[in-house]
Amino acid sequence: MALLFVLWLMTILCVVAMEMKFASHLHMQVTAALGQETKTLFYARAGVERAIADMVLEKNAITMPLEQREIDEADYRDVPVGDGTYTLYAGMDVDGQHRYGLRDECAKINVSTTDPAVLAKIPGLSESLAADIAALRQHEPIQDLGDLLKLENVTLFTLYGEDQNRNGILDPNEDDGDRSWPSDNADGHLDSGLSAYLTVWSAIHEVSLDNKARIKLNKAGADEITKAIKDINQQQADSIVAYRDKKKFGSIAELLDVELVEKVEQKGQPARKGSPKQSKPETDKEDKNKEQNASEDLSRGGSKKGEAAPGKNQGNQTTRSTGVKAFDTAAFKRVADFVTIADEDVTRGLVNINTASEEVLACLPGIDEGLARRIVSERDGMKDHYKSVADLLDVNGMTTELFKGLCMRITARSDVFEARSFGALEGSKSYRCVSAILDRTEDEFHIRAWKEIE
Numbered sequence: 001m002a003l004l005f006v007l008w009l010m011t012i013l014c015v016v017a018m019e020m021k022f023a024s025h026l027h028m029q030v031t032a033a034l035g036q037e038t039k040t041l042f043y044a045r046a047g048v049e050r051a052i053a054d055m056v057l058e059k060n061a062i063t064m065p066l067e068q069r070e071i072d073e074a075d076y077r078d079v080p081v082g083d084g085t086y087t088l089y090a091g092m093d094v095d096g097q098h099r100y101g102l103r104d105e106c107a108k109i110n111v112s113t114t115d116p117a118v119l120a121k122i123p124g125l126s127e128s129l130a131a132d133i134a135a136l137r138q139h140e141p142i143q144d145l146g147d148l149l150k151l152e153n154v155t156l157f158t159l160y161g162e163d164q165n166r167n168g169i170l171d172p173n174e175d176d177g178d179r180s181w182p183s184d185n186a187d188g189h190l191d192s193g194l195s196a197y198l199t200v201w202s203a204i205h206e207v208s209l210d211n212k213a214r215i216k217l218n219k220a221g222a223d224e225i226t227k228a229i230k231d232i233n234q235q236q237a238d239s240i241v242a243y244r245d246k247k248k249f250g251s252i253a254e255l256l257d258v259e260l261v262e263k264v265e266q267k268g269q270p271a272r273k274g275s276p277k278q279s280k281p282e283t284d285k286e287d288k289n290k291e292q293n294a295s296e297d298l299s300r301g302g303s304k305k306g307e308a309a310p311g312k313n314q315g316n317q318t319t320r321s322t323g324v325k326a327f328d329t330a331a332f333k334r335v336a337d338f339v340t341i342a343d344e345d346v347t348r349g350l351v352n353i354n355t356a357s358e359e360v361l362a363c364l365p366g367i368d369e370g371l372a373r374r375i376v377s378e379r380d381g382m383k384d385h386y387k388s389v390a391d392l393l394d395v396n397g398m399t400t401e402l403f404k405g406l407c408m409r410i411t412a413r414s415d416v417f418e419a420r421s422f423g424a425l426e427g428s429k430s431y432r433c434v435s436a437i438l439d440r441t442e443d444e445f446h447i448r449a450w451k452e453i454e
């Protein structure tokens with residue numbers, strides 16, 4: 001009986017021991033899997049840290065649009081870290097080529113700031129939806145693209161298309177037709193819905209390519225202007241101030257409208273002629289512009305060419321228009337990157353002519369498909385990139401008038417990028433993705449959004 005009891009006990013103990021062994025094996029497996037998942041997540045995070053370092057330390061290099069930089073793909077792709085890698089993936093271009101590096105938020109249209117007429121030109125965004133978006137903005141600011149889901153006619157599919165896990169890559173289930181969720185067209189391309197065109201983050205720091213604060217045309221005094229910009233002389237600066245005293249600058253292209261003023265004694269005696277730095281416009285084309293502008297002045301009730309116009313009183317002096325343009329196109333192009341109409345240091349919602357796609361450019365006022373194509377092909381043929389928005393004046397089909405309606409909406413650089421980093425273990429197909437919105441518009445660096453995607 002005792003023997004039987006001992007055998008019984010031993011059997012039970014064996015079963016318990018085996019159970020425990022199995023459980024502990026299972027525990028080790030789960031721990032290992034969790035450990036691997038944690039590792040891939042940290043490798044993905046390492047990629048974002050790398051992107052931040054790029055944006056902070058290589059500020060000058062990165063002011064050039066990443067699309068145009070001579071990118072060594074190995075620099076961003078399968079970068080070794082621990083026993084795995086991270087990859088900064090920037091999406092697929094129109095030719096089906098994968099791109100690596102950061103994504104420029106200014107390559108998209110800002111849904112928080114852009115007027116409905118422009119929004120309505122976005123493929124897949126109707127006029128009524130544009131009106132709904134404008135109405136939504138009046139109630140509350142749109143802080144995330146997901147806020148658009150509050151609108152009746154916006155679904156997850158409208159917003160994110162086939163990319164339902166929002167990781168920016170074409171996962172197998174997003175390219176298999178109706179075999180698995182989500183439904184897709186199995187064409188090998190990722191349709192990202194409206195999210196391909198829209199952002200809430202695009203912003204720039206109002207500095208020139210050499211990282212100096214831009215001169216605020218609606219605020220700066222004449223001395224401040226001449227001190228900061230070597231290509232603007234005293235008379236041109238006085239003329240800018242005189243123009244602004246009558247009418248605030250609505251775009252930097254209005255510099256082309258500014259007429260040179262000269263100072264006169266209050267009795268009407270000329271006080272000063274043009275300074276030696278100033279040269280008159282020389283070409284026929286520019287003379288025509290001058291005449292056209294003079295006639296515009298007449299239609300606005302302004303002065304005739306050379307006739308004294310009411311100017312600002314400066315002690316015993318006043319100014320009068322000379323009827324001569326202060327900036328011809330070449331002079332404007334020299335100064336365009338150094339000035340802004342913004343009163344603040346940060347401007348939101350501009351579209352980067354160096355990174356935006358043809359489709360995005362074609363949404364802007366006055367730009368049709370043909371002109372958008374020429375803007376892109378011109379920059380593709382460049383060694384580096386458009387240095388300032390004024391370079392668009394050289395693109396075939398871009399007129400001064402068209403440019404004037406456009407230039408307050410565009411930029412040639414950006415300060416907000418998305419890093420989409422994928423961490424993976426060596427030899428493993430599974431990955432973790434981190435998407436972060438990185439903003440260097442202010443002195444302090446900001447991470448505006450952070451998403452860890454399974």
Ligand SMILES: [Ca+2]
Nearest residue numbers: 163167169171
């Ligand atoms: Ca996806």
Ligand SMILES: [Ca+2]
Nearest residue numbers: 185187189191
């Ligand atoms: Ca597809």
